[in-house]
Amino acid sequence: MVQIDENALNIFVDGSSLPTPRRGGVGLRFVWVDDAGHEQTSDESVAVAYEGGTNNQMELLAPIHALEVVTGRYPPVDPARFDKVVIHTDSQYLAENFNNAKYVWPKTRWTTRDGRPVLNTAQCKELMKLVQRLDREHWLRVEARWAPGKSDEHTKRVDKLAKQSAGSPVKHKLEHQRVRRKFSPKKVEMGSVTMRGQHETVRIVTDKHLRSHRLYHYMYEVMDKESPDYQSVDYIFSDIMLGAGHIYRVRFNEDTANPRIEELLHELDKGS
Numbered sequence: 060m061v062q063i064d065e066n067a068l069n070i071f072v073d074g075s076s077l078p079t080p081r082r083g084g085v086g087l088r089f090v091w092v093d094d095a096g097h098e099q100t101s102d103e104s105v106a107v108a109y110e111g112g113t114n115n116q117m118e119l120l121a122p123i124h125a126l127e128v129v130t131g132r133y134p135p136v137d138p139a140r141f142d143k144v145v146i147h148t149d150s151q152y153l154a155e156n157f158n159n160a161k162y163v164w165p166k167t168r169w170t171t172r173d174g175r176p177v178l179n180t181a182q183c184k185e186l187m188k189l190v191q192r193l194d195r196e197h198w199l200r201v202e203a204r205w206a207p208g209k210s211d212e213h214t215k216r217v218d219k220l221a222k223q224s225a226g227s228p229v230k231h232k233l234e235h236q237r238v239r240r241k242f243s244p245k246k247v248e249m250g251s252v253t254m255r256g257q258h259e260t261v262r263i264v265t266d267k268h269l270r271s272h273r274l275y276h277y278m279y280e281v282m283d284k285e286s287p288d289y290q291s292v293d294y295i296f297s298d299i300m301l302g303a304g305h306i307y308r309v310r311f312n313e314d315t316a317n318p319r320i321e322e323l324l325h326e327l328d329k330g331s
Contacts (some may be wrong), residue, residue: 060211064083067090067145068138068199070125071213074117074150075221081238083112084224085121086217087128089135100213102220107230116233117221118150119182122203126189130196131242135234144193146202149208149218160187170273176272176296181234184271216222236267237303243280243290252281252293256313258324259286266303274298277320282306282323299323 063069069090076083087103105124109117125146129138138144150156150168160183164170169177179185193199209215241247241264252259260283267276274296281288297320306328312319 061147061206061213063090063226064143064145065091066141067091067143068136068141068143068221069147070122071147072118072121072125073148073208073214073217073219073221074112074114074119075218075225076112076114076117077222077225078168081111081113081115082108082225082229083115083120083233084108084221084223084227085124085225086220087125088213088217088220089125089128089245090213091136091141096310100218103135104220105224106227108225108227110229110232111236112225115150115152116179116182117225118148118153119186121217121221122146122148122153123186123189125279126186126201127192130189130192134226138193138197138199141199144199146201146203147206147213148203149206149214151205154203154205156183157299160184161190168174174314175317176269176274176276178269178276180269180271218323219237234267237264237267239263239304241278241280241292242282243292245280245290245292247278247292247294249294251291252288252295252311252315252318254311254313254315254318256307256311257286258310259288260284260306260308260327262306262328263301263303264292266301269296275300277301293318297321302329303313305329 066092071088075087089101190201261279265278280292295318310322
């Protein structure tokens with residue numbers, strides 16, 4: 060059972076992502092203790108889905124929606140009553156990276172210590188703007204705490220609300236991404252292909268433009284049967300625009316922690 064902070068506005072959040080076609084949703088519940096010492100709750104219904112939303116993106120969008128409600132015209136309770144806002148999430152991705160997004164990544168131009176671009180930068184920046192607004196306008200600090208999923212009535216409720224949201228009509232598209240079915244029987248495994256500066260034949264499975272970094276993020280599969288990485292499926296970055304479903308001969312860099320396609324040698328198949 061999650062411990063409720065009696066001096067805080069507690070917000071339980073959850074994100075959900077459904078496949079084929081991929082779409083995401085969010086669930087929100089506000090919990091606080093009133094003057095009589097009784098626990099009060101208010102659920103926020105988000106009856107729209109996000110086209111292409113991944114699970115991590117939804118885990119970020121849930122607190123974004125929640126803080127928009129708190130800073131909006133009709134919050135469920137006056138935020139001036141509290142000392143802080145506590146976001147309860149079952150997402151380790153959100154809980155572990157909340158302070159990175161607040162203190163570290165803005166100073167590193169939104170890259171990790173390995174130089175990799177931080178994914179979902181747009182959602183991270185939007186969340187931090189709301190955190191700063193609460194601090195500036197209401198003197199409320201915001202923190203994120205990990206909570207086991209479906210461990211009490213609050214976490215079970217937001218899980219249900221997030222799934223309902225994901226199943227709602229699609230009204231938002233987060234970003235443009237082209238997706239093709241992979242041929243390889245292997246699962247995608249980050250870091251499975253070692254960067255050795257090698258030439259490799261790859262087929263692009265998904266392509267996404269990272270506007271904040273002026274880079275592209277690809278999921279790819281290795282097609283060369285002579286390669287030790289044949290049929291491996293991994294992620295890579297590049298400033299070269301490639302297309303999902305197309306097959307290319309490329310040259311990799313030599314940094315597995317920050318994998319890049321350094322050079323396009325030639326295109327082998329335009330795909331479909």
